[in-house]
Amino acid sequence: MSDTPESFAPRSDGQPVVLEHSRAPERMAADKVRCEACPVLCQISPGKLGACDRYGNVDGVLTRTDTLALVVKPGTDLVAWQAARDAGGWDGSLVADPPVFVSGIGSTTTYPDYKPAPFIVASKHEDVDMVTVVTEGIFSYCSFKVKIDTDRYLGPEQATVRHRGEAVGHVSTIEYGSQFLALGGVHHLTGGSKKEGRVACDMMMALGNREPVELQIEGGASVVVAADRAPIVDGVEEKRMRVGCGSATIGIFAPQWFGQADEVVVVDDHITGVLSEHQAGKFLDMVPSGIRLRGRKSTPGRYFQVANPGSGWGGTDITDPLSIVEGWDAKHGARPGLRMLMVSTTGEDSAWFVLDEQLVPRPAEMPAEVRRVVERIGENCEPSLCSVLYVAGAGGSLRAGVTDNPVRLTRSIKSLLVNVTCGGAPVYVWPGGGITVMVDVARMPAASFGSVPTPAIVSPIEFTMRLDDYRALGGHMDRVQRLEQVLASGAWRALEGAAGNPWPLDRLGGGGR
Amino acid sequence: MSGAVRAQLGDGRWHFQHGPIDCIVFAEGESGAAAECIDRAWLRFRGVLEELVAELPLLRLDLASPAGAAAAPAGPVARRMVAACRAHAAGGRFITAMAAVAGSVAEELIGAFAEPRIRRAYVNNGGDIALHLAPGASFEVGLFADPAHGLAGLPLDGRFAIDASSPVRGIATSGWRGRSFSLGIADVVTVLATSASRADAAATVIANAVDVDDPRIVRRPANAVRDDSDLGERLVTCAVPPMPDALVAQALGNGRRAAANEIAAGRIVAALLCLQGRAEACGANALHQEALP
Numbered sequence: 001m002s003d004t005p006e007s008f009a010p011r012s013d014g015q016p017v018v019l020e021h022s023r024a025p026e027r028m029a030a031d032k033v034r035c036e037a038c039p040v041l042c043q044i045s046p047g048k049l050g051a052c053d054r055y056g057n058v059d060g061v062l063t064r065t066d067t068l069a070l071v072v073k074p075g076t077d078l079v080a081w082q083a084a085r086d087a088g089g090w091d092g093s094l095v096a097d098p099p100v101f102v103s104g105i106g107s108t109t110t111y112p113d114y115k116p117a118p119f120i121v122a123s124k125h126e127d128v129d130m131v132t133v134v135t136e137g138i139f140s141y142c143s144f145k146v147k148i149d150t151d152r153y154l155g156p157e158q159a160t161v162r163h164r165g166e167a168v169g170h171v172s173t174i175e176y177g178s179q180f181l182a183l184g185g186v187h188h189l190t191g192g193s194k195k196e197g198r199v200a201c202d203m204m205m206a207l208g209n210r211e212p213v214e215l216q217i218e219g220g221a222s223v224v225v226a227a228d229r230a231p232i233v234d235g236v237e238e239k240r241m242r243v244g245c246g247s248a249t250i251g252i253f254a255p256q257w258f259g260q261a262d263e264v265v266v267v268d269d270h271i272t273g274v275l276s277e278h279q280a281g282k283f284l285d286m287v288p289s290g291i292r293l294r295g296r297k298s299t300p301g302r303y304f305q306v307a308n309p310g311s312g313w314g315g316t317d318i319t320d321p322l323s324i325v326e327g328w329d330a331k332h333g334a335r336p337g338l339r340m341l342m343v344s345t346t347g348e349d350s351a352w353f354v355l356d357e358q359l360v361p362r363p364a365e366m367p368a369e370v371r372r373v374v375e376r377i378g379e380n381c382e383p384s385l386c387s388v389l390y391v392a393g394a395g396g397s398l399r400a401g402v403t404d405n406p407v408r409l410t411r412s413i414k415s416l417l418v419n420v421t422c423g424g425a426p427v428y429v430w431p432g433g434g435i436t437v438m439v440d441v442a443r444m445p446a447a448s449f450g451s452v453p454t455p456a457i458v459s460p461i462e463f464t465m466r467l468d469d470y471r472a473l474g475g476h477m478d479r480v481q482r483l484e485q486v487l488a489s490g491a492w493r494a495l496e497g498a499a500g501n502p503w504p505l506d507r508l509g510g511g512g513r
Numbered sequence: 514m515s516g517a518v519r520a521q522l523g524d525g526r527w528h529f530q531h532g533p534i535d536c537i538v539f540a541e542g543e544s545g546a547a548a549e550c551i552d553r554a555w556l557r558f559r560g561v562l563e564e565l566v567a568e569l570p571l572l573r574l575d576l577a578s579p580a581g582a583a584a585a586p587a588g589p590v591a592r593r594m595v596a597a598c599r600a601h602a603a604g605g606r607f608i609t610a611m612a613a614v615a616g617s618v619a620e621e622l623i624g625a626f627a628e629p630r631i632r633r634a635y636v637n638n639g640g641d642i643a644l645h646l647a648p649g650a651s652f653e654v655g656l657f658a659d660p661a662h663g664l665a666g667l668p669l670d671g672r673f674a675i676d677a678s679s680p681v682r683g684i685a686t687s688g689w690r691g692r693s694f695s696l697g698i699a700d701v702v703t704v705l706a707t708s709a710s711r712a713d714a715a716a717t718v719i720a721n722a723v724d725v726d727d728p729r730i731v732r733r734p735a736n737a738v739r740d741d742s743d744l745g746e747r748l749v750t751c752a753v754p755p756m757p758d759a760l761v762a763q764a765l766g767n768g769r770r771a772a773a774n775e776i777a778a779g780r781i782v783a784a785l786l787c788l789q790g791r792a793e794a795c796g797a798n799a800l801h802q803e804a805l806p
Binding site: 032037038039040041042043044045048049050051052198202209211447450451452454458 | 516518519520521531532533552555556562563566738739740741
C-alpha cells in the first residue's frame with residue numbers, strides 16, 4: 001500500500017531545515033542566500049555561516065544548524081537505541097517504530113506561510129509509513145483558560161484581570177469548586193496599547209512555560225497562578241479543595257452520621273450546614289436540636305455569613321467553633337445529653353460536644369464511628385491546583401506549510417486521519433470550523449512557548465498522518481525527510497515526553513482508523 | 514522573521530537569544546526581586562538587536578577615519594560602544610565600535626539589576642560579562658586558558674574573586690579561537706574593567722597586540738571568512754601552529770605592553786594573557802587571586 005522510501009525525494013544534504021530564498025536584493029551576488037531569521041538579514045556566501053552561527057549557506061540553501069527538540073518515549077534509553085541501530089547498519093529503509101518523535105519545539109517557522117513547514121519527517125510505525133509535519137506556529141489568536149481550585153472569592157465575573165498593571169484577561173465562570181479565568185487573547189495582544197500587548201505576551205509565555213504568574217483581579221484578590229501547582233490567593237497558598245460547601249457536605253454524609261450524632265454543624269465560609277434542619281436531615285426524620293446559629297439563614301439548614309472569611313475553620317476566621325452557636329432552645333428540641341459534631345468542610349477541624357443539664361455544650365471524646373466520617377471528608381478533598389489549558393486557532397495560513405490545499409488538512413483532522421499534537425502532547429480539537437486546539441501545558445515539554453515582538457506567542461504544533469494520506473491532501477512531498485536524516489544531522493536534543501501521554505504515532509497506527 | 518526568545522536553564526539562570534546575541538543572565542536577591550529584574554532585562558533585551566541593526570553602517574566605520582571620528586549614533590547601546598572604542602582609535606589605529614558590541618549589550622542589560630534588593634547579578638553575553646554586586650557581595654570567576662579544551666568538568670586554569678569593594682564590574686575575553694575575529698594569536702585575553710563595554714574594547718585591542726610575524730600562522734582576509742565583516746580585507750587569524758618558546762614570549766611581551774598601556778591610561782584594571790600554555794598577568798595583584806596560570 002505504501003511507497004518505498006525511494007519514491008519520495010530525500011534531501012541530498014541530510015540537513016534538517018530548509019528555508020527558501022526570498023527574492024535577493026538587487027546587488028546581492030547570485031550565489032549568496034539572504035537569511036530572514038532575524039533583523040540582521042545576513043547575506044551569506046556558499047559555505048559560510050551568518051552572524052549568529054545558527055544559519056548557513058549550504059550549497060545555496062539556507063540551512064539551520066541549531067537544535068530541534070525530539071520527544072522521547074518515557075523510559076527509552078536513547079543512547080542504547082541509537083547504538084543498536086548503528087550496529088545493525090542502516091539499510092536505507094524508514095526507521096521502524098522509533099521511540100522518538102520530532103516535536104515542533106525549536107523547529108522554527110517559515111515565513112511567508114505557504115513555504116513548506118521546516119520539518120516534514122517520515123518514519124515507519126507498525127508497518128505504516130507515517131509522516132509528521134512539524135512547525136512552530138506564531139499565534140496571535142490564542143489564549144489560556146485557567147482553572148483555579150479554590151472557593152475563595154477571587155472577584156466578580158467579567159472583572160478585568162491585570163498583570164503588572166495591564167489588562168490581560170477577565171474572570172470567567174465558576175464551576176464547582178473552581179474559578180475560571182480567560183487570559184491573553186488577540187484583543188490584549190494586539191488590540192490595546194503596545195505595553196498591554198507586551199505584558200500580555202510575557203504573561204502568556206510564562207503561563208505556558210509553567211512559570212508562576214501574579215495576577216490582580218479588579219475588585220477582588222491577587223492570585224499567583226502556575227500550571228500544576230497550588231494557587232496562592234492573597235498570599236495564602238491553597239492546600240485542599242473542600243469536599244463541598246457546608247450544605248453539600250451535609251448532603252453527602254448525612255446517612256453516615258445518622259444514628260451516630262443528634263446534630264452536625266458543618267462550618268464553611270460560604271454556607272454552613274445544620275443537619276437536623278437540612279433537607280437531608282428531614283428525609284432521615286431527624287428530631288430538631290433547638291440549636292440557634294449566628295449568620296443569615298438561607299433555606300432550612302443553610303446559613304450564610306456565620307463568621308468572617310479567614311484562615312480558621314472552613315475558611316472562616318473562627319478558631320472556637322462554639323462561637324458561631326448563639327444558644328439552645330429547649331422549646332425546639334434542645335435536651336441534656338444531645339450529641340453534636342462540629343466539623344469544617346475539609347475535615348481538618350472537628351470537635352465533639354455533649355449538652356449538659358444546663359444545655360451547655362461540653363467537649364467530649366469523639367466516638368470512633370464519627371471520627372471515621374470526619375476522616376472521610378478529608379479523604380474526599382483533593383489537592384488544590386491550577387490547570388492551564390492553551391487554546392489556539394491553527395486554521396489560518398499555517399496550514400499552507402503542510403499542504404497546498406489547506407481545507408483538506410482541516411477536513412482530515414476532523415475525520416481523524418491526522419493527529420494533532422503540541423510538543424508531542426495530545427490536544428483536543430474543537431468541533432466546528434477551523435483547527436482550534438486545546439492542550440494542557442503540563443503535558444507539554446518544559447519551555448515549549450516562545451514569543452515574537454508582534455507581539456504573538458510561538459508554540460509547537462505537529463500534524464501526524466500516513467504518508468499516503470499526506471500525498472492525498474496535497475502535501476509537500478518533495479520536502480519529506482527520513483527521521484534518519486534528522487537524527488543524522490545531530491542538530492537535536494532529546495526531551496522525555498510526559499508520562500501518560502499517548503504516543504503521537506499510535507493514534508493512527510496499523511490502519512485502524 | 515523570529516524575534517528574541519528566552520528560556521530558563523535548569524539551574525535557574527536565563528538564556529536570552531536574538532539572532533547573533535546569546536546572553537546568560539543570573540540574579541539573586543530579595544524574594545521576587547530577581548524575577549522582576551530579569552523580566553525588566555528581558556523587556557530591554559527584546560529591542561536591542563533592532564536598535565543596533567538600525568545604526569549598523571555607523572557602527573562599522575573605522576573610528577580613526579574622518580567619518581568614524583564624526584560618528585554620533587543615537588541608541589544608548591551604540592553610544593556606549595563608540596565611547597568605549599573611541600580612545601583606542603588614537604594615533605590612527607583601526608578600530609570600529611563593533612569591538613565593544615557584546616560588552617555594551619551586557620552593560621545595557623545589567624542596568625535592569627541596579628537596585629538595592631539585588632545582591633548579585635551578571636549578564637554574560639558570549640564571554641563578555643557585566644556584573645552587579647551589592648556591598649559585601651562577590652563573584653568567583655573561573656578561567657580556561659585554552660578554549661579548545663575548555664569544557665565543563667575540566668579543572669579551571671585560573672580562578673579569582675571579584676568583590677563589591679573592587680572597581681571591577683566588567684569582564685571580557687577575546688582571542689582568535691572565539692566567535693569574533695582577532696588580528697592577533699592569543700588563545701585568551703581576559704580583561705577586567707570598570708564596565709563591560711570598556712573591558713570588551715580593551716580585550717579586543719590587547720588580543721590583537723599578542724602577535725608576532727611568522728609565516729606558519731594562517732591569516733585570511735576577514736571578508737573571505739565571513740560576509741559583511743566590519744574588518745573588511747584585514748587579515749584575521751585562522752590557525753596558529755605550535756610555536757617555539759621564544760616566539761611565544763615575544764608575542765606575550767607585545768601583549769603585555771599593550772595591557773600595561775591600558776592600565777596606565779586607567780581604561781582597565783587588569784588583564785590576563787594566555788598563549789600556548791604560557792600566561793602573563795598584568796595588574797592582577799589588584800585582585801584576590803587564588804591561582805593564576
